[in-house]
Amino acid sequence: MSSIVQLEGVNKYFGKNHVVKDLNLSVEEGEFLTLLGSSGCGKTTTLRMIAGFEEPTSGSILVEGQAVEEKEPFERNVNTVFQSYALFPHKTIYDNIAYGLKMKKVPRPEIAQRVKEIMALVQLTGFEERYPSQLSGGQKQRVAIARALINRPRVLLLDEPLGALDLKLRKQMQLELKRLQRKLNITFIYVTHDQEEALTMSDRIAVMHDGILDQLGTPEEIYEQPQTKFVATFIGETNIFEGNIKELAMGRVAVRIENGVIRGCGYGFSRNEYITVSVRPEKMRFSPVPVKGFQLEAQVKDYVYVGSVVKCIAVLQNGMEIKMDRLAGEELPEPGSIIHPWWEEKDAVLLHNPENQVLEMIDSMPLV
Amino acid sequence: MKRKKRERNRKRLSALFCALVYLFLFLPISVIVVNSMNATTSKPYLSWKGFTLDWYVKLFDNSSLLQSFGNTMVIAIVSTLLATVIGTLGAVGMYRYKFKGKALLDGLLYIPVVIPEIVLGISLLTIFALVDIPRGMLTLILAHVTFCVPYVIFNVRARLAGYDSSIEEASLDLGANRIRTFFEITLPVLAPGIAGGALLAFTLSIDDVIISYFVNGQTKTFPLKVMESIKSGVAPDVNALSTLILLGTIVLVVLTQSDLLKIKKKVKR
Missing domain, CATH: 3.40.50.300 (P-loop containing nucleotide triphosphate hydrolases)
Structure with missing residues (x-):
């Protein structure tokens, strides 16, 4: 060609x-x-x-x-x-x-x-x-x-x-x-x-x-x-989290976000870097009890039936909504119950965040 | 029952109203037609003395009347052609290009249309006198082109309002150069607007009196000739010629209308 x-x-x-x-x-x-x-x-x-x-x-x-x-x-x-x-x-x-x-x-x-x-x-x-x-x-x-x-x-x-x-x-x-x-x-x-x-x-x-x-x-x-x-937000649906890298080892990354800690994997990042994490709704899972490595809590708000899947909408503690796809027919927790979202590390996409370099600077400034 | 009656009355009233409007429009015209067949020979040619077609024959002996009619036709045809070409190019140019002062130019176009004809007549006469063009056929044509151009522009522009210029891009894309594109695409699509503008210019030119009066010199057009003869009452041969012109106009309008309709049908999206 x-x-x-x-x-x-x-x-x-x-x-x-x-x-x-x-x-x-x-x-x-x-x-x-x-x-x-x-x-x-x-x-x-x-x-x-x-x-x-x-x-x-x-x-x-x-x-x-x-x-x-x-x-x-x-x-x-x-x-x-x-x-x-x-x-x-x-x-x-x-x-x-x-x-x-x-x-x-x-x-x-x-x-x-x-x-x-x-x-x-x-x-x-x-x-x-x-x-x-x-x-x-x-x-x-x-x-x-x-x-x-x-x-x-x-x-x-x-x-x-x-x-x-x-x-x-x-x-x-x-x-x-x-x-x-x-x-x-x-x-x-x-x-x-x-x-x-x-x-x-x-x-x-x-x-x-x-x-x-x-x-x-x-x-x-x-x-x-x-x-x-x-690209992540324009193509398909996704959940966007932003935060600082807390730990990284062998490509495995833990990110501190406003309401907890999430995980993903990727290379070329540095400690404390302010990054964006994108997770597709179909990759999201949840469990009734906390999952190792994750610190994330959400309350189920609503279910939307769209045919092949059921879209679960849950709210994080800071009010941010996250979307999770479940197969129709699956047993689902009642609206109002507390769940612990998580995902496979490989399913999260980590992105450098040039727009947020300013935020990073502010973060690293000593408090006056 | 009452309601039905009221309905009937309403229908009758609207029919009556409609009849009155048409009577109002066509009565003056019919007077001319009738009077052209009046056998009277004494001024002011108004009392009815019986039916005759003599005036239609005598008309062709009145050489100065025929001469004036010939002048009118030549002026109308030449100035319509010139005004149509200038006006079409102007409208297309104003549509296609964006430039500073375009809005101003657009507005200025209305000036020749709205100012009193007598002002335009005097202005034109002054200019022709200043640059010393001998008054006659040439100045008549120039003057007629002047007041016809805006009407052509307006007509063509109305057509351009619903015009999708991407069809020109499509033509270029398919291998036609710009000149070819103008004649294959732009011109045929605008044709109804151009034809309408030309028809309007033609009619305006044929019956213009005021402006022609200022710039004609020794050349007489048909309307000027009629104005002149009015002092002694309108002679029936003038009526006869008017009737013939009327007939010609009707034929022309019927032809163009049917033709316009055909083109419109094709072009409608």
């Missing part, structure tokens, strides 16, 4: 607004890469720079090894599927899909053949003479995808393409898109703010936050080993 799109030190300013900050990213040929982040994190701007609608303020973008920052969108071998579909309202579905080939002066019979093939691929045969206004949202979406794919781009850019669809259709289209990508073996760069969508579809996920690439990895890595607090 070789990289087909490369961003090297890309920065983008809108006026004084620094929206993409020193971005380095290498997209492998044939992979499904998702740019994930909340709105305003710079993911769409990044996509638009690859497509050529925005010019990077600095840095370079390479497609198939060639610098493209200076090239117009129509000179790049990438195609885009827009969030709003952007179908041409005055052209029929056939003419919409044929547009790219017509611009490239492909002979008419070949255009007809290729349109026919692609329309069959996206299951739109029979809609040739309709206008975009006569189609449903899902159908428009498929036209937008067909219109881009017919040009056989090396890279397809998708900007929240499923954002306007209802949940059921969205789930269905996620699978269809993934299937299409495998079948055609085209590199997809996909922008979304929906973490579940990203986990379902991607080979790799690039989590962006505030213009910075926080973490790049497979869905498993992103979920199991988040490298920043933002």
